[in-house]
Structure formats: structure tokens, C-alpha cells
């Protein structure tokens with residue numbers, strides 16, 4: 469299993485060990501070095517997917533390390549500073565390091581940074597021409613497929629609406645992949661856009677592909693004006709906007725989004741359901757994520773593990789599920805089955821004592837049987853009920869050697885009802 473690499477440059481040994489442990493818990497392979505010279509060698513050996521950098525190192529300032537990247541964009545990097553080093557921190561910010569942790573490090577915040585770095589690494593991998601695997605068997609995904617097909621077929625811009633982590637960027641990549649032509653997929657983070665951004669430059673970088681406006685609702689008003697002039701069907705690129713689940717109508721009404729730009733960008737709308745609304749897809753999504761996290765292994769899921777996942781609220785949707793699967797694979801220590809104990813503690817805390825109690829053999833058998841229904845998607849209670857009754861009647865008929873009259877009499881059953889049921893069940 470190839471884990472993303474976390475480079476820790478910290479001469480304080482105890483802190484370096486604690487940072488390594490935090491990184492490894494989240495699925496990084498962590499390498500700690502005490503100075504800049506060794507850090508540069510580490511980068512030459514293999515580029516890290518994230519860097520934690522002490523500001524004051526024995527052989528220089530931490531931010532000097534980024535010189536090793538020249539014109540290339542370094543991976544997400546966070547600087548660790550002591551109180552009183554704030555001037556240097558400002559210089560570091562100018563060298564492109566956006567994240568700071570003042571010592572003593574808040575590990576909760578650090579984990580958030582590391583999660584974001586994992587996402588960046590993953591997106592970079594996905595955008596490298598790998599074909600996009602798309603899971604969507606739940607009934608609520610059917611209209612989504614139609615909307616995606618329509619978005620691919622039309623010249624119109626596309627607006628992908630959904631809560632964070634529902635797969636909006638994933639759908640954007642899928643649409644890009646299905647466009648004719650060689651153009652690239654230029655992703656613009658609207659929250660970071662400045663008033664003087666050169667939109668024509670972004671359009672020309674896309675070379676006839678897609679311009680994805682991520683978090684379009686966060687685009688500043690002055691940038692909206694400049695963008696309005698550029699967006700038109702004739703601009704030679706496909707405009708894809710990523711919006712919150714409520715879309716942009718509220719923002720237009722609140723005058724924080726220009727109606728003109730809104731109407732130009734709206735085009736085909738795709739609405740993505742939350743993970744909670746498509747729990748039927750959970751087993752298939754877990755398998756897909758596992759194939760990505762541990763490509764060389766076949767890992768099974770214990771049914772209790774799966775049912776704990778089914779009972780979560782999934783605030784950040786598929787992204788959260790992927791992070792949880794990553795965590796579980798690491799804590800399973802190479803086992804080929806994931807168990808409830810591999811889950812983060814807060815995912816199992818709510819499992820009530822009653823659901824932990826041991827099940828009767830028939831409940832066990834039913835649980836297995838139910839799993840099959842959910843894996844095949846779209847179960848209806850009536851179909852499950854009829855299938856169960858069919859098996860029951862078959863077994864009873866066998867016991868009474870096909871004698872329906874005897875069976876009805878002995879089981880205190882109306883004979884006409886029995887006959888009707890047997891006829892219905894075929």
C-alpha cells in the first residue's frame with residue numbers, strides 16, 4: 469500500500485515524534501528530520517504530499533526549504549512557530565506558506581490541515597488522467613445521471629449543487645472526461661480570487677476544456693463583474709460552477725450575487741444528494757475507496773462495521789467516509805477484514821448497548837440476508853416481506869409433505885388464504 473508522505477522538519481525530538489504519530493494516524497507515512505540539509509535530501513528522494521516545517525532550524529529558517537521547489541508548486545506546507553517569531557512568520561507567509569501553528573501545537577487544528585493535504589494529494593492523483601469511477605446505484609441518483617448526461621451533451625454551462633463532500637468536484641471531473649477534445653480542467657478556487665484576476669488567462673489555460681469555478685458563492689462582488697463579461701457560450705470553454713446545496717438563488721435575492729452572472733452560469737443544474745440520502749451506495753463506495761487506499765489487498769467489511777457506518781450522520785458526506793475508511797485501514801494493521809474496533813472512537817460511541825447485545829441465530833441469518841438486498845440497491849419492504857414469506861411457506865409445505873389442508877388445519881390458518889398466498893408466490 470503506497471501511503472502519502474509527510475515530511476516533518478523539526479529539531480525538537482519529542483515534538484517531531486508527536487507530529488509523526490499524528491500524521492501516521494491519518495494515513496501518512498511520516499519522515500522526521502532535524503534540519504534543512506536532510507529535508508532537502510528527503511525531497512530529492514521522493515516528493516512529500518505535505519510538509520510540517522519548524523521556523524527556527526539549526527541550519528537556517530524553515531521557509532528556505534521551499535527554494536528546493538524552484539518554480540514548482542510545493543505541497544501543502546504548515547509552519548510551526550514559537551511565540552515571538554511572528555515577524556518571521558509574516559516573511560514565511562510571503563513565501564507562500566498559508567498555514568501556521570503557534571507552539572504548543574493544537575493537534576485538532578493540525579489534523580484538519582493534514583486532512584486537507586490528503587484531499588489535495590488525492591485530487592492531484594485523480595486529475596492525472598485516471599478515469600473517474602462513479603458509484604451511484606441509489607434511486608435518488610437516477611435523476612443525477614440524467615442531469616450529468618444532459619450536461620455532457622449540451623453546450624450550456626453547468627451548475628453542480630450539493631453539500632460539501634457530496635462529490636461535486638468528482639462530477640465536474642466526470643463531465644470534463646466526457647467532453648470531446650484535449651482541453652484541460654482548470655479549477656479556480658473562487659474564495660481566493662482577487663479583483664485583478666486575469667480571466668482571459670484562465671480561459672486560455674483551459675485550451676477549450678473546462679473552467680471549474682469552485683465555491684462560486686464565495687466569489688467577491690467585484691470579481692463577479694469581471695467574470696460576467698467573460699462567460700458566454702462562445703468563450704470556447706465549458707463553465708462548471710460548484711455551488712452549495714441551496715444553489716445561488718438566495719445569494720441573488722440577498723444581493724450578494726449578480727443576477728446577470730447567475731443566469732449566465734446556471735445552464736444545466738445538477739443536484740447531488742447527501743450520503744445519508746443514498747446509504748444504499750455505502751457498501752459500493754467503501755469497496756471503491758478501499759481499492760484506492762489499499763490497491764494490492766482485498767479487504768472485507770465486517771457486517772457490524774458496515775451497520776455502524778449506516779447509522780452515522782455523515783455531515784461531510786463521501787469525503788468523510790473516505791477519511792474514515794483510510795483511518796480504519798491504518799488501525800486494522802494489515803488485517804483483511806475491517807472490524808468496528810478499527811473505526812475512530814466517536815463513530816462507535818453512539819452504538820447503544822442494545823444493538824451490541826448478541827443476536828439470535830435467526831436475527832444473524834436475517835442480517836446476512838438483508839445485506840444482500842441492500843447491496844443490490846433499492847429494496848422495498850413489500851418485496852422483502854414477500855420473499856421471506858415465500859421461503860417460509862416452502863419450508864412448511866415440505867414439512868407437511870405438500871398437504872395444504874393438513875398444514876392449514878394444524879397451523880390454524882385459513883385454507884383459502886393459504887391457497888391464495890401460494891398462488892401469488894407462484
Ligand SMILES: Nc1ncnc2c1ncn2[C@@H]1O[C@H](COP(=O)(O)OP(=O)(O)OP(=O)(O)O)[C@@H](O)[C@H]1O
Pocket residue numbers: 590594601602603604630631632633634635636637638639753756786787790
Ligand atoms: N459518485 C462517486 N463515486 C465514487 N467516488 C466518489 C463519488 N462522488 C465523490 N466521490 C469521492 O468522494 C470524495 C469527495 O468528493 P468531492 O471532492 O468531489 O466532493 P465535493 O462536493 O467537491 O467536496 P468539497 O467541496 O468539500 O471538496 C472524493 O474522494 C471523490 O473522489
